[in-house]
Amino acid sequence: MSAVLRRCLAPWLLLVGLVSPQAQAEEIAGTLGAMGSDTMAGLMLRWGEALTRQHPGIRLQLQASGSASAPPALVAGTTRLGPMSRPMNEAERRAFVERHGYPPRELAVARDALVVVVHRHNPLESLGRRELDAIFSDSRRCGAHEDIQRWQQLGLDRPEGRIRLHGRNAASGTHGLFRRIALCDGYFRPEVNEHPGSAAVVAAVAEDLRAIGYAGLNHLTPGVKALARRDTEGTRHFPDPEAVQRGDYVLSRDLHLYLNLPPGEPLPVAERAFLDLVLSPDGQAIVEELGFVALPESRRQHQRRDLGLDEDGG
């Protein structure tokens, strides 16, 4: 009987044995918990690796389940860092203030852009503001006179037929940003195919000459072509790093990191080390390596000063 009992319990004991040293290590060495955006998952992981290389005792533990998961975790105090690919909205900010009595600390850690992509053999090169709206929306709030549903309406003789639309799912930050800037806050057509990730959008466009879609800049592949955006004077803006940094390419955004930091208090050691890395040239090099765009130098310096990162030799 006791042999059976031992055999039953052994795997569980083993499991406990595996888990407990780690749990102890967390408390001693300082594990930074982060919860939020899946767009920024790769970025956070690489920053975490670089951090562990600099300070072997610190470890970043990341849970990337979407930007919307960051605010509740910050409010409940279950995470210390909240990466978000969109700014917090009013309700989320209010919930944080109600609980803690002060607003969350917001940092911009990188720049990202949305690109409108077509198949690499599609002759289209650029789209104007109204054209893009007329293609993707049925509300035409940017001022177009009629919907654009066929390629011929763009003055092209190839490809023929309907424009097939691809985009991200309604809950994603990418979808929200595209709606706000490209559709002038209007409504998407119901025909837009909604994909669970930017990579899926790019893959779908890469296999179909008649498709158009929008995706994160870092998901570009050789199979698709990013379109330039024409402004009202007719100037073309390509989504290159300089234009994204300056904001000339308007389909761009900051990637944010939210902290629970009481005003007037210094940063805890682990957070300080992490932010020092993120806002250093090395940290920004990682940003560019992953296909995002680095922060403009002046903003990077400004935020470092704001956080007091360069004082007392930190």
Place this chain on the structure above:
Amino acid sequence: MPDSSPPLSVRRRLRQGRDRLATVLVTAGGIGVIVALLAIGVFLAVEVVPLFWSSGATQTISQEALWLPLEVADDAVGYRWDPTASLAADEVARVSLVPLAWGTLEAAAWALLIAVPLALGAAAHSALFMSPRLRSHLKPTLELMEALPGVVIGFVAGLVLAPWVERHLADVLAMLVLLVPGLLLAGGLWSCLSPRLQQAMPLGWAGLWLLPWLLLVLATAQAISPWLEAWAFGGDLRHWLEVRLGLDIAVRNAMIVGMAMGFAVMPSVYALAEDALSGVPRSLAEGAQALGATRWQTLWRVVLPAASPGIFSAVMIGAGRAVGETMIVLMASGNAALMTWNPLDGLRSLAATIAIELPEAGPGGMHYRLLLLAALLLFVFTFLVNTLAELVRTRLRRRYRRLGGGA
């Protein structure tokens, strides 16, 4: 009586105690399942309530917005699912669940349309006519097919099958047109064979006879499709469909979902229907044939009615799985919340919507509650399908009990 064994009364009491314990455990398990089921329903219902009767903090939604068409453009009326749109003051929220419910039912209908004839045909053949040796290989293979995860089927359907079908639309159409007459012709040719050859290939092995013909039909379809396209559709079938019939063609469409989900549902429908059909007593079929009924008459008039309760529940289980299936629809349908009869258009199901949007909907918000309402709707759907299945099954079983048919 040996000394070591306890007296009879003790043993009896021990056995009674064990019986009682088993009864209690089984009852508790049964009650537990019912309670869990009710708890899920109640949880969903309670979470959904603030959508309609707010205590002030959250936004409420009117029933009209959920179920009735709304003005979508200047003079157009329709249904829209767009829960994250920011609204101007005078606008109605675009949160109609109708296109999602439509997409769910449409996907399930296509899946059943494809799976049920194939599964029932296969079940009838393997239960009644197939040689036992072939059957002993076929059944485990089909059951293995059931073990394929939905995400794998969805992946293959969405990323491999859908683009291929889109490029070879004419081939697929030619195959569909040629398949039935081609195989019927093959069946007819069998009866022209010399009696010696017929004896070498009895009905139990008909599948092997059909296999080369199936390949031949597919090859023929491939060969004639360019010619067919040039002759009947002006050289470009897609263009013809768009211009002549006004049909849009999406790469990921209801047809693809139907095929993939049909593939997923088929094995379970087949397995249950096969069990029901082989449960029909042999004496019934033999009696019918002794009275001069043909094989077809025996199958259609005697065996199928006797097994109908089991077959019906097989189809309903398939329907239940098709309604709740998530990953296949998510990956193969394009998730465009449309409401059309066009099988080449995309669709969006309740389950896929919940899977895509719930992770990013803030808990407690309107969007979150809307998704829980969708979950509640899905719960009610499957509950109704299963209840209906059980009702019809018991009625049919009562009617055919005299025949001594399978469950």
